[in-house]
Amino acid sequence: MxxxxxxxxxxxxxxxxxxxxxxxxxxxxxxxxxxxxxxxxxxxxxxxxxxxxxxxxxxxxxxxxAQVCSADIVLTLDESSSIPRTQFILARDFMLDFIECAAFQDKDIRIGVILYNCVPRTYFDLGKYTRNSPFMRGAIDYMMKEGGVTRTGVAIRYMRVTSDFRDGVPGAAVILTDGQTSDDYAYEAGAARAAGVDLYAVGVGFQALVDQTALETITDYSDRVFDTTQACVVAQKIVDDLCG
Structure with missing residues (x-):
């Protein structure tokens, strides 16, 4: 036990x-x-x-x-006699497509329009219409070509001096022309760029008659020159350049 x-x-x-x-x-x-x-x-x-x-x-x-992306863009259209009526209509259609581009959605984009021959004129100011509003579309669709001598340099200077660009907001101008001009457009383009306005060019007219060299001189960059079939390509390029 x-x-x-x-x-x-x-x-x-x-x-x-x-x-x-x-x-x-x-x-x-x-x-x-x-x-x-x-x-x-x-x-x-x-x-x-x-x-x-x-x-x-x-x-x-x-x-x-991300939601703070603002820009002021002035479409500056050549309505001189060197632009055939059919090509002017294509330029007008370009502008109608441009204001609707997806690149501008949810962004603070103001658009103005200047028409020019030998004398430029403001067709509507920056901020007068909301982008892609029926009023803006109606105004663009109603544009009529006047003809006359081409002075692109004068038009660029007019755009720079008279456009109501907002302080602290990137500004740009799209010059729609065939590049045929009789003034010192290169100097005025340089002055606009020096003032902080980014320049883009759209060739308007028959391709053989568009002066590509002049358009590149205006923009100072070959990748800122387009044609009337590239409205939304231009819009995206501007957004990429101005908004990062």
Whole structure:
């Protein structure tokens, strides 16, 4: 038979200081582990909230900067005698397509129109009509060609001086012409660019008669010269250049 432990001795073992010290140490160890687990859990939760808040702030900053894309664009159309009536209509259609381009959606874009021969005239000012409104479309669709001598340099100077470009907002002009002109267009184009107006050119007229060199001189960049079939290509290029 196995040895039976004396009950008194057993009680002594349970009531001994060594027993209580061991239990106390075990409890303290357990409590420390629980406290550490609680602290780790709290720290993880705080870090999660901090990361979420940071992500929300960055998203808000990105969203606010992404929606701030403003530009003022003046379409400057040659209506002189060197532009055949059929080509003038194509230029007018280009303008109608241009104001509807997807590149301008959700952006603050103002559009004005200048017509010119030997004397430029404002057809409608920047900001007079909301882009792609029925009023803007109606005004463009109603444009009539007058004829006369071509003075593109005078038109560019007129655009630079009279257009109501907003302070702090990028400005651009699209010059629609065949490049046939009798004045110092190169100087005036340089002055406009120096004043902060980005220039783009659209060749209007029969291709063999369009002076591509003159158009490149106006813009100072060959990749800013287009034809009347590329309305939305021009729009996207302007947005990329002016809005980044």
């Amino acid at each position: 196995g040895r039976v432990q004396n009950p008194a001795t057993y009680r002594f073992a349970l009531d001994s200081p060594a027993h209580f010290i061991g239990v106390s140490r075990l409890r303290r160890t357990t409590l420390r582990r629980e406290d550490r687990a609680d602290r780790d859990s709290t720290t993880t939760a705080m870090l999660g909230k901090l990361l979420l808040t940071t992500a929300m702030v960055l998203a808000a900053i990105h969203g606010s900067s």
